[in-house]
Amino acid sequence: MIKLQNISHSFTGSQNEHIPALKKINLEIKEKEKVVLLGTNGSGKSTLLKILNGLIYPEDGKYFYKSRELNRAALKDREFNKIFRKEVVFLFQHPDTMIFNPTVYDEIAFGLRQLKVNDVDEKVRHWSEKFSIAKYLNTPPFRLSGGEKQKVCLAALLCLEPEVLLLDEPSANLDPRTTGWLIDFLQELPLTIITATHNLHLARDLGEKTLVLSEHHEMFYQGDLKAFLDNKEKLIAANLLHVNRH
């Protein structure tokens, strides 16, 4: 479903210095696979998700989505862009950057209205109940707590019935109870899900497969998630675990 070939990307800093973010990344993700993207802070997880969502075009390498190459030209094609934006959705790390509608209702309905579906109202109610945010439908979303905002964003994305869900550090704004709820919820979603996190406790239940980025922005490990999490040496080498001397 998703295939990256030799993807590299870098940024330019404020002093014109070169900041590498990803180096020669190859990967393949099959339909309905649940993948955990691990890596220490600054290893390039968010950049990779943004590339997968067609927000950043990599400097080098190729990205295939359902065997069509995804580049500037492909996303300029109105019809394709529409399909892609509906099928591949992205939950940003800070929900604040995603919300801008006057009420929670409008926030959830935002995508549905663009698609001109008939039962907007029914869908908004269904998803708001599923996320226990129905009582806030008339509230401005910016008034909600971080965790509630995140639920609003998830409802707004999932009501589009996407095929791929990209999540960037979804537990960063959540309390432990909501985190547990989210993990259970995601496990049962029949979608392709790619979750970026540096939180090992969370990782175990978020998928079967893992992609691990090293501190040097290279692919460090690809394969079985449980095997990786049980391998202390590898975890230390990827700077995901620190062993104290005491």
Added chain:
Amino acid sequence: MKDKLFLLFYAAAVIVVTSYHNIMFLAGFLVVMFVLSGAQFLLLFRKAFFAVVFFNSIISVSYLTVSLIQGHPWAQYIVLINLRVFLLTFMGFFIINRVNLFKALSFSSTMTFILVLAGSQILTFKKIYDDFAFALKSRVIKRAQTKDLHNYISSMICFFLNKSVNNSREVTQAMRSRGFFGD
């Protein structure tokens, strides 16, 4: 040393540009800056233009409206302010590409400290700003309506206003905690 000299020239230029009110002089100064910028002319021009266009339009239009109502002359003032703000911005971008501010301010640990703080604030803000733009792009399936763009821009402005108030409070507390104010 080169960085310190450059910064000194820049500071002198800013004082000159803000204290002379002669349009011909400022225009001449701008032409000199254009020539000095050489191959980077187009890039710097575009950056400076987009940086000031919003602010300057608002100021110009409001000044124009008030002057027309009160019957004051306005042309001179509007040309002057636009020219000056553009020149200062252009100079700013010109210098930032050539000077390593850390080297230029290395004589003072206070200045370096403030620079680090400002730099990290700017970087955080820029990243969040980028994410706002990315999130909209990601969520727009067909085309955003004017109403949506309006909501989007106002929510972004509110967010940054709130955030900068909170951030400056926190930075001040952190600086106090580290004994910066000596109180």
